[in-house]
Amino acid sequence: MKSILPIRIFRVAERSMEPGIAEGSYVVVNCLARRYAPGDVVVLKSPESSSVLIKRIKMIAGGRLFVVGDNRDISRDSRSFGAVRPDSIIGKMMFVI
Amino acid sequence: MNMLRRIMEKADRMLGFPVAYAHCDIPCGIYDPYAAQVAAHTVVRMDMLIADVMKSGGTTAEDRNKIVRYVSVKEQHAEIVKHEITVIWGDYMKPEHAAANPGLQELVWSTLKLAGKAKQSTDIKDAEALLESVQKFAEVFWLTKNVPTTRAKSFYPTERTMVYPKV
Numbered sequence: 001m002k003s004i005l006p007i008r009i010f011r012v013a014e015r016s017m018e019p020g021i022a023e024g025s026y027v028v029v030n031c032l033a034r035r036y037a038p039g040d041v042v043v044l045k046s047p048e049s050s051s052v053l054i055k056r057i058k059m060i061a062g063g064r065l066f067v068v069g070d071n072r073d074i075s076r077d078s079r080s081f082g083a084v085r086p087d088s089i090i091g092k093m094m095f096v097i
Numbered sequence: 098m099n100m101l102r103r104i105m106e107k108a109d110r111m112l113g114f115p116v117a118y119a120h121c122d123i124p125c126g127i128y129d130p131y132a133a134q135v136a137a138h139t140v141v142r143m144d145m146l147i148a149d150v151m152k153s154g155g156t157t158a159e160d161r162n163k164i165v166r167y168v169s170v171k172e173q174h175a176e177i178v179k180h181e182i183t184v185i186w187g188d189y190m191k192p193e194h195a196a197a198n199p200g201l202q203e204l205v206w207s208t209l210k211l212a213g214k215a216k217q218s219t220d221i222k223d224a225e226a227l228l229e230s231v232q233k234f235a236e237v238f239w240l241t242k243n244v245p246t247t248r249a250k251s252f253y254p255t256e257r258t259m260v261y262p263k264v
Contacts (some may be wrong), residue, residue, distance in 0.1 A: 026105045043117045053119070075119070
């Protein structure tokens with residue numbers, strides 16, 4: 001699900017990426033990024049619904065990305081829905097506002 | 098609130114930026130590798146039972162029925178291993194655990210792979226490799242809690258090793 005826009009801005013809802021990315025902040029996302037590494041924060045299409053998620057890549061194995069929230073205690077992520085396909089990634093976060 | 102954020106908020110009101118959900122869930126804080134360990138023993142046991150049936154011929158309808166049931170249970174329990182290990186790895190383990198236990202990520206990865214291999218095969222060596230990998234994971238898990246462990250022969254018909262926390 002690649003965007004035709006190279007850079008997109010998303011508003012962050014909910015708290016599973018706190019403290020680094022607070023609810024209500026804005027993230028600037030590079031939608032042309034194709035290479036990902038553990039530690040990257042990515043915006044992705046949810047495998048469970050039509051919503052868009054923001055998570056951090058914890059591990060890449062077998063061509064799939066295991067993504068988790070920074071606020072581990074409350075985050076719903078790959079621990080629940082499994083590793084995600086690279087083509088579900090919309091883009092890589094560049095910075096937070 | 099800084100000026101840039103205010104500008105973004107105004108732009109958001111005008112343009113309506115899409116929302117990226119951090120997506121929360123309910124924490125429980127209860128973790129234990131025990132379920133994965135028992136499931137790995139079950140995988141070993143199913144291979145033992147399959148071998149028993151094959152020794153006796155394995156050709157009757159009753160034999161085939163048994164094998165289908167054993168394979169089904171083996172599949173389920175290998176999947177339980179994958180689920181339990183993944184939850185502990187993703188949910189409980191923190192970067193400091195990985196830093197303090199070099200090879201942890203490799204151990205997790207290989208355990209998941211071994212669970213897949215144990216599904217594909219009826220060779221008990223594959224099930225034993227999975228069992229050993231899960232026991233090692235259990236040792237690391239308890240180490241992160243500063244709980245000593247002991248290895249002992251299990252009380253299961255597999256008669257193979259189990260790692261127990263010393264409490």
